[in-house]
Amino acid sequence: AMEKSYVSMFLLLVAISCALAKDVGKKETKETTAKPKLPQTLSRGWGDQLIWTQTYEEALFRSKNSNKPLMIIHHLDECPHSQAFKKVFAEHKEVQKLAEKFILLNLVYETTDKNLSPDGQYVPRILFIDPSLTVRADITGRYSNRLYAYEPSDISLLYSNMQKALKLLKTEL
Amino acid sequence: AMEKSYVSMFLLLVAISCALAKDVGKKETKETTAKPKLPQTLSRGWGDQLIWTQTYEEALFRSKNSNKPLMIIHHLDECPHSQAFKKVFAEHKEVQKLAEKFILLNLVYETTDKNLSPDGQYVPRILFIDPSLTVRADITGRYSNRLYAYEPSDISLLYSNMQKALKLLKTEL
DSSP, X not given: OHHHHHHHTTTOOOOOSOSOHHHHHHHXXXXXXXXXXXXXXXXXXSOTTSOBOSSHHHHHHHHHXXXXXXXXXXXXXXXXXXXXXXXXXXXXXHHHHHHTTSEEEEESSOOSOGGGOTTOOOXXXXXXXXXXXXBOTTOOOSBTTBTXXXXXXXHHHHHHHHHHHHSOGGGGO | OHHHHHHHXXXXXXXXXXXXXXXXXXHOGGGGTSOOSSSXXXXXXXXXXXXXXXXXXXXXXHHHHHTOOEEEEEOOTTOHHHHHHHHHHHHXXXXXXXXXXXXXXXXXSOOSOGGGOTTOOOSSEEEEEOTTSOBOTTOOOSBTTBTTOOOGGGHHHHHHHHHHHHSOGGGGO
């Protein structure tokens, strides 16, 4: 599977994703004055009926503990690509159903763990982590320059990647 | 102020706080099967009208960016000391009002930053961080063996510690 992803890596060269999350983050200075609708939720529109973890540390703990793989969605409110993909993700019944089998985390701010940005800190960016706490860098999308990016038209690919992630690495341990 | 806290450090020796957060965390294996009330909120009962950040990374970014100090509350749902203090904190109008001047974060899972556990990972534990990203280890509660722990009867002390934290370290930079 690892070799396969390196092949498809060179097939497409499309810039679909938003600027580095860090840079976009720095522009949102107005946000602190504008009050959001209270109280804030952890789903942020990615699926209100799903259970979302708050932090990376919580997500890792729950993944290990429950033997469920972890799906981490990096996104930004100001990024139209993130917003468009979120809409498709939230409305896709099969994806929402399959998501119940994961520990889920959506993040607007990057963690300090460099394993979560194998090819940069762009958004939207989706990574899977095995309950053995191994980042599944082999589970990728279609874009060679942004291996973990997904466009709305890639929702079926994400679904099959979720199925792939559910086959745990246990046997390799 | 630093020396002052070292003096009061030896005045009291009371074990008020719960077991190490990590150990208690490990016991909650049942939690993954019991579904919480959806969607989950970030306030977790510490003040639904306040704006809570999701992660430590977000909180640090917003603190630096807005020049507001950061208040981090470590707690656990299974800890009666945490629950009792939360009730007093949420019902104390002056504390809730003053809390608006802070970037706020409440955490059930410990971060990997050791600066947030200067004397251990017990709960409840409240730490202040200056917008210069300095942990205010000098702002302590009453208990020498758990410097950052607060009991319900310590709510006024927390209030004055919040006032202390609002006097930023800027002048020292």
